Amino acid sequence: MREVPLTGGPVELRGALDAEVTANGVMPRRLPAWTREQYQNPSVDGVTVMPSGVRLVFRTDARELEFEVLTFTGQLDGDPHPRPTGMLELLVDGALAGRRRAPLGNVLRMAGPGAEQRLVPGEPGVVRFAGLPVGMKTVELWLPPQTPTELVALRADGDVLPPLPDGRRRWVHHGSSISHCIEADGPTGTWPVVAAALGGVEVINLSQAGNALLDPYVARTIRDMPADLISLKVGINIVGLAAFRLRSFGPAVHGFLDTIRDGHPDTPLLLMSPVSCPALEETPGPTTVGPDGRIIALGDPAQVPAGALSLAVVRAELEKIVSVRQARDPHLHHLDGRDLLGPDEVDDLADGVHPTAAAYRRMGKRFAAHAFAEDGPFR
Known part of the structure; x- marks a missing residue:
């Protein structure tokens, strides 16, 4: 498995208008960075980093891919379980090829909706997709719409190339x-x-x-x-x-x-x-x-x-x-x-x-x- 750069390399981040570099990797944001100073309510920042419609796109002949991510999810005091982290979905040449539950990472504890949040730190988790079709193919990794997800690493057992021009409206x-x-x-x-x-x-x-x-x-x-x-x-x-x-x-x-x-x-x-x-x-x-x-x-x-x-x-x-x-x-x-x-x-x-x-x-x-x-x- 070879490490593939998440920025400045062959991987395109689509559906996000900003990619914030963090201590762990890259956090997709669906509004540009200049808008942040105009958010009147912290909830705007919270939903902007929820990656609805955000996906990584590239071409590869790899048979196995490994994604390392760090998620953020909420948990109300008194609730024994954090909220579900949602699903990661892999599309190959436009067809769904696999689904994986996003790993639990950081948990934001709060007394109730809108209350001050307390961070319970977590660790990045790894999801793997194996048995991919032979040959060069276009791959899209779609991120969970409800869960802020830092992209930590991408690894592949084959070559990774930039995607072809999309061509769609x-x-x-x-x-x-x-x-x-x-x-x-x-x-x-x-x-x-x-x-x-x-x-x-x-x-x-x-x-x-x-x-x-x-x-x-x-x-x-x-x-x-x-x-x-x-x-x-x-x-x-x-x-x-x-x-x-x-x-x-x-x-x-x-x-x-x-x-x-x-x-x-x-x-x-x-x-x-x-x-x-x-x-x-x-x-x-x-x-x-x-x-x-x-x-x-x-x-x-x-x-x-x-x-x-x-x-x-x-x-x-x-x-x-x-x-x-x-x-x-x-x-x-x-x-x-x-x-x-x-x-x-x-x-x-x-x-x-x-x-x-x-x-x-x-x-x-x-x-x-x-x-x-x-x-x-x-x-």
Whole structure:
């Protein structure tokens, strides 16, 4: 087994916009380094290093590969077990060739959600994939979407070469946890990855669990990066955190779109509203979690006429914004999120807001059927 450099060599890190050099190796980050000083909440940094859609790509004639990684996962005080670390998946020439549970490494202990974290140090772990096909092949190692993962080492028993140019269109997507897909059954089971595979495109998933709040640094990131297709899924975090009133929400959406259009004036751009979420359909946030583990809305529906936001209000406003802008922006499109997961499927929301792994795969197929159809926005 020969050591392969993780940076400055034949291996490409795709799906990440930054690779932070650490004491152990390399930590992929899904937003560029310059954005870090603008994070108002530490949770943004935490979800940025959760590598949803991030993968190592290279060509090799090796029959055996060895990856050494150091993971970070959480554990609540009183819970005897850390949260599951998720799966590493190996694709060979586009086909799934193996799955391995990511090894347990560092554990972040906390008294409860949002509480101060205490690090329980761990050690890097090794995963191996053996019996790979003979001959030169393209290999992709996909990292778990819910677990920050430092890349420590890559070893192979054969030659490792750079990947061939991808050639596919690049689709950039930004959304909430429902696009980040922490609950997916594996990294290729997130709905954006499922949809990208069906549409024959390469996806860059900039979704931020709990933090899809029209942050200007995200808009500037999308503006400045190569993109052939762009989609934005807006609303659930804004309502759940009561982050805007109607008066400020519309201009914020317009401003986000304006910034992206500064760099991509003619790129197909699909603006999506939230999927179904019974607790917030007619009731504003903020939200909390009830004793049964399901989301509860704390807002007053009587405040909606005064400008409080529910999902129903957000959907209507997003549809109106697209309609108004389409006269001068014919490449802007709209999709009602309920077309991906509707009110008759809320039993697939285990906590009242996040879809199950099976529902994520269904959402990916539905998105692809809409967006990549012959008359679709990403045709």
